[in-house]
Amino acid sequence: MKKSMNKSRKKWNVSLAIGTVLILAVVIVCIVSFIYMPHDPIEMNTTLNFLRPGANESYILGTDNFGRDILSRIMMGSRTVLLVGVVSTAFGAVIGIILGGFAAMGKNIVSSIIMRFVDGMMAFPGILLAMMLVLVVGRGEKGSIVAIAMFIVPTFARLVYSMVLDTESMLFVKAAKSYGITKRRLFKKHYIPLMATRLITQFSSSIAHAIMVETSLSFLGLGIQAPNASWGLMLNESRKYFLTYPYLAVAPGIAIVLTVLGFNLFGDGLNELLENGKGGKR
Amino acid sequence: MNGSESIVEVKNLTITDSATDRVIASNISFELKKGEILGFVGESGSGKTLSMKTVVNLLPSNLVAKSDKFIVLGNDYNEISENAKKALIGKNIGLVPQNTVFYLHPMFKIKNQIADGYMLYNKKKKSEGIERAKGKLRIVGFKDPDRILESYPWQLSGGMRQRVNIALALMNDPQIIIADEPTTALDSTLQAQVLDLFKSINEKTGVSIVIISHDLGVIRKYCHRIAVMYAGQILESAPADEIFENARHPYTKALIRVIPSLNIKKDERLMEIPGFVPEKNRERKECIFKKRCSEADERCNGDVKEGTEGLHYCKCSKYCGGEV
Amino acid sequence: MQNYIIKRIWSALVVIFVVSFITYFVLMLIPGDAAQLILGTDASPDKLAELRNAMGLDRPWIVQYLEWLGGLLRLDFGKSYLYGTSVLGLIIDRLPVTASVAVLSILIAMVVSILLGTVSAIKRNTAIDYFSRSVMQIGSAIPTFWIGMLFIIFFGLKLKWFPISDYSPLSDGLFVHLRSLTMPCTVLAIGEIGMMLRSIRTSMIDTLDQDYMDMARVKGLKNKTIYFKYAIRSAMIAPINVIGMQFAKLMGGTVVVESVFSLPGLGRLLLIAVEQRDVVLLQGIVMFITAVVVFTSLVVDLIVMLLNPKIRIRTRGE
Numbered sequence: 001m002k003k004s005m006n007k008s009r010k011k012w013n014v015s016l017a018i019g020t021v022l023i024l025a026v027v028i029v030c031i032v033s034f035i036y037m038p039h040d041p042i043e044m045n046t047t048l049n050f051l052r053p054g055a056n057e058s059y060i061l062g063t064d065n066f067g068r069d070i071l072s073r074i075m076m077g078s079r080t081v082l083l084v085g086v087v088s089t090a091f092g093a094v095i096g097i098i099l100g101g102f103a104a105m106g107k108n109i110v111s112s113i114i115m116r117f118v119d120g121m122m123a124f125p126g127i128l129l130a131m132m133l134v135l136v137v138g139r140g141e142k143g144s145i146v147a148i149a150m151f152i153v154p155t156f157a158r159l160v161y162s163m164v165l166d167t168e169s170m171l172f173v174k175a176a177k178s179y180g181i182t183k184r185r186l187f188k189k190h191y192i193p194l195m196a197t198r199l200i201t202q203f204s205s206s207i208a209h210a211i212m213v214e215t216s217l218s219f220l221g222l223g224i225q226a227p228n229a230s231w232g233l234m235l236n237e238s239r240k241y242f243l244t245y246p247y248l249a250v251a252p253g254i255a256i257v258l259t260v261l262g263f264n265l266f267g268d269g270l271n272e273l274l275e276n277g278k279g280g281k282r
Numbered sequence: 283m284n285g286s287e288s289i290v291e292v293k294n295l296t297i298t299d300s301a302t303d304r305v306i307a308s309n310i311s312f313e314l315k316k317g318e319i320l321g322f323v324g325e326s327g328s329g330k331t332l333s334m335k336t337v338v339n340l341l342p343s344n345l346v347a348k349s350d351k352f353i354v355l356g357n358d359y360n361e362i363s364e365n366a367k368k369a370l371i372g373k374n375i376g377l378v379p380q381n382t383v384f385y386l387h388p389m390f391k392i393k394n395q396i397a398d399g400y401m402l403y404n405k406k407k408k409s410e411g412i413e414r415a416k417g418k419l420r421i422v423g424f425k426d427p428d429r430i431l432e433s434y435p436w437q438l439s440g441g442m443r444q445r446v447n448i449a450l451a452l453m454n455d456p457q458i459i460i461a462d463e464p465t466t467a468l469d470s471t472l473q474a475q476v477l478d479l480f481k482s483i484n485e486k487t488g489v490s491i492v493i494i495s496h497d498l499g500v501i502r503k504y505c506h507r508i509a510v511m512y513a514g515q516i517l518e519s520a521p522a523d524e525i526f527e528n529a530r531h532p533y534t535k536a537l538i539r540v541i542p543s544l545n546i547k548k549d550e551r552l553m554e555i556p557g558f559v560p561e562k563n564r565e566r567k568e569c570i571f572k573k574r575c576s577e578a579d580e581r582c583n584g585d586v587k588e589g590t591e592g593l594h595y596c597k598c599s600k601y602c603g604g605e606v
Numbered sequence: 607m608q609n610y611i612i613k614r615i616w617s618a619l620v621v622i623f624v625v626s627f628i629t630y631f632v633l634m635l636i637p638g639d640a641a642q643l644i645l646g647t648d649a650s651p652d653k654l655a656e657l658r659n660a661m662g663l664d665r666p667w668i669v670q671y672l673e674w675l676g677g678l679l680r681l682d683f684g685k686s687y688l689y690g691t692s693v694l695g696l697i698i699d700r701l702p703v704t705a706s707v708a709v710l711s712i713l714i715a716m717v718v719s720i721l722l723g724t725v726s727a728i729k730r731n732t733a734i735d736y737f738s739r740s741v742m743q744i745g746s747a748i749p750t751f752w753i754g755m756l757f758i759i760f761f762g763l764k765l766k767w768f769p770i771s772d773y774s775p776l777s778d779g780l781f782v783h784l785r786s787l788t789m790p791c792t793v794l795a796i797g798e799i800g801m802m803l804r805s806i807r808t809s810m811i812d813t814l815d816q817d818y819m820d821m822a823r824v825k826g827l828k829n830k831t832i833y834f835k836y837a838i839r840s841a842m843i844a845p846i847n848v849i850g851m852q853f854a855k856l857m858g859g860t861v862v863v864e865s866v867f868s869l870p871g872l873g874r875l876l877l878i879a880v881e882q883r884d885v886v887l888l889q890g891i892v893m894f895i896t897a898v899v900v901f902t903s904l905v906v907d908l909i910v911m912l913l914n915p916k917i918r919i920r921t922r923g924e
Contacts, residue, residue: 015743116621116624117624117628119617119624120621120623120624120625120627120628121628123621123622123624123854123899123900123903124625124854124892124896125856125857125858125895125899126855126858127858127859127862128857128858128861128876128896131876131880132629132633132880132888133632134880135633135636135880135888136632136635136636136637215749215751216749216750216751219751219862219865220862220865220877221881222880232751235751235752238755239755242755243758243770246759249752249756250756253752253753253755256747256749256752257744257747257749257752260746261743264743264746265743
């Protein structure tokens with residue numbers, strides 16, 4: 001199979017479309033959850049526990065061991081997922097960008113140390129780092145956000161570092177420097193717009209990663225705590241019973257998959273779009 | 283050589299890009315006779331390389347080739363299976379590619395990539411393959427074939443690599459060799475060396491060779507027959523001497539005029555002819571060279587006329603339409 | 607080439623050093639310390655101070671860090687508060703389980719990725735290709751623990767093909783051992799396949815476009831030879847690097863998988879250490895796992911380098 005022809009500039013593609021739809025779906029569910037949920041997600045009602053999906057019209061996805069409506073808990077869980085996922089990534093991204101940018105602009109001992117530090121942080125398997133940090137900061141929402149933000153930092157630091165170094169060698173930057181532009185201005189006015197697209201796609205992928213880790217943490221009991229609802233926590237709670245009531249394990253997992261998929265596809269789709277727009281390799 | 287059988291006969295070959303519907307080569311017909319050296323001359327973009335690629339089945343996947351007849355060594359490509367085509371090509375046709383660097387796999391020593399085609403089609407062991415390779419490497423001029431076999435492609439110079447390519451093409455004692463711009467990447471002494479090599483192989487073994495080139499002057503001495511291609515069409519074809527002494531088509535005449543001045547680089551336009559090679563609408567019935575032709579007149583309106591006089595074919599309403 | 611190898615090894619050592627620093631530092635920040643852990647929170651302040659002194663916990667933490675680091679170099683990871691035994695001993699005890707799971711899952715992932723990726727690259731934009739690309743995307747989005755639970759329900763409970771939480775070590779026999787590991791390894795592999803498949807597919811597509819592939823086709827070689835002799839050689843370079851990077855993710859994944867399938871491995875141990883705040887044990891395990899990750903990445907890097915004859919030969923003579 002030989003080289004295929006260049007496609008014409010597209011404004012969208014399949015990944016982007018599906019990704020956007022999925023993300024919007026989660027966001028909408030989250031927003032709706034503040035207005036209306038079929039039942040109170042925290043209210044326990046042991047007489048109605050272990051209802052299978054479809055057994056009772058009012059509890060579409062069934063109930064868990066405490067008689068709580070699964071659908072409502074999933075809706076509530078969407079809040080956590082978005083909150084922790086987006087906020088932690090945002091924090092991590094900002095810190096990472098600053099660190100990376102600083103290191104790239106500086107090019108002295110301090111910046112080498114910073115980048116070595118970043119390398120060290122990247123060597124940790126994400127979950128391990130998060131687990132350690134949760135011990136320090138505490139469990140629950142706040143702890144998760146901090147823990148996850150920390151392991152998002154090195155990704156962005158590395159990305160910004162290499163992008164700035166790449167851009168620096170470009171002629172127009174050399175020209176700007178020759179007429180004495182300040183470093184801050186250089187960064188803000190020139191670098192950031194160039195890097196913006198890559199950063200956005202990375203942001204989307206990192207949110208997906210963050211959500212995966214958050215759910216894993218909650219599953220292990222180290223993240224969101226009861227009585228809050230997080231999809232990972234729901235799966236954890238179902239561990240005692242799912243061999244007898246398999247349906248307990250299904251819905252939260254599907255929710256996780258769809259959300260992570262959404263952010264991943266969005267990031268990939270965006271990437272594809274922007275690569276095509278640039279007209280191939282630089 | 284004259285009056286000998288044709289081993290490749292192609293009638294009305296058209297190559298189209300399936301993605302854009304653009305025609306790259308339009309209704310080309312040509313013939314390769316046993317024992318002859320055929321030169322295919324044209325600028326880059328004329329479609330000469332792609333037309334030859336159909337003979338070895340290496341057309342890129344987005345291009346589609348259609349023909350009325352495509353007979354190679356007695357087999358019609360339009361009828362035989364893909365596997366049969368593959369075996370036919372592997373056994374009987376050798377390709378000497380244009381660019382020396384990329385056609386040899388960089389991660390294998392020469393000894394590990396030169397003989398596998400031979401071993402497959404002749405059921406030979408590795409040691410026999412190596413022996414044969416050494417023989418072919420000597421034919422192409424290497425005094426120390428062992429050293430070459432032990433080398434990686436990037437350890438050899440461009441000229442050496444080209445000779446390795448030729449040796450590889452000779453491994454199965456093919457009946458046809460297709461050489462795609464075999465001299466473009468080489469300097470002039472090496473050019474002569476390689477072309478002399480082709481000539482001597484042809485004289486010794488009777489292998490038919492197709493030499494594709496943009497440089498009429500270089501292949502002049504080496505071809506028995508020459509076909510001139512322009513914008514996906516064959517404008518003139520005749521025995522080599524005929525072409526030079528008695529060129530009919532204005533394009534051919536222009537090409538000949540340019541020869542003494544310099545080695546034309548691949549993408550450089552012909553200095554004498556204003557205008558550009560047409561990319562679109564190559565399937566037009568009207569003369570495709572008309573817009574750039576300094577000799578065009580009212581005879582050139584309407585469909586272009588073709589004419590064959592003996593072995594001399596040309597496509598020009600003014601010079602080949604019967605009237606001269 | 608020598609230079610590069612040395613630089614690379616030095617780089618890895620620096621990273622491991624930084625990792626040890628981060629590990630120690632972070633865990634130092636945990637509220638409450640070992641003395642409290644051992645004596646309980648309502649122990650008298652005097653007793654606490656006494657124990658701290660005896661354990662050397664009242665010294666500046668840099669000193670404690672260096673002491674710990676020194677211990678690491680002597681392969682002394684300290685003593686676990688919880689178990690009272692050597693941390694390294696505990697790690698080595700659990701290592702075979704985690705190692706088997708890790709290695710097996712990578713093998714499964716590799717085989718599937720290579721086959722699917724190659725076919726997908728050859729038959730681009732056909733049904734198989736779309737299938738592969740969906741696998742790539744969905745595989746990366748599926749949480750390991752969830753698919754683990756689903757596997758247990760389906761293959762363990764309903765079909766009864768595999769034991770649910772019954773780990774059999776190698777000593778019980780190879781077949782039984784492998785059978786008990788099949789589900790966890792496949793589950794882990796599903797997470798791996800995403801990235802690996804993408805890398806192989808892309809790499810293969812690039813490779814198939816190369817001119818030397820045309821040469822192989824013209825020679826009329828069998829498809830098997832074309833793909834598995836010529837194409838794979840060039841196409842595998844980038845993916846092997848990816849595998850090295852994936853190893854880190856894998857180590858993280860084993861924590862979850864061991865939890866779901868109740869495997870007595872390092873991940874399980876780590877979880878216990880976290881829950882019980884056994885800091886020494888935690889430091890030891892994290893350090894160990896991360897060091898393994900860094901080391902693996904280094905080894906993979908060097909292997910890739912050696913596979914490429916250009917680097918191997920050319921730089922030697924210079």
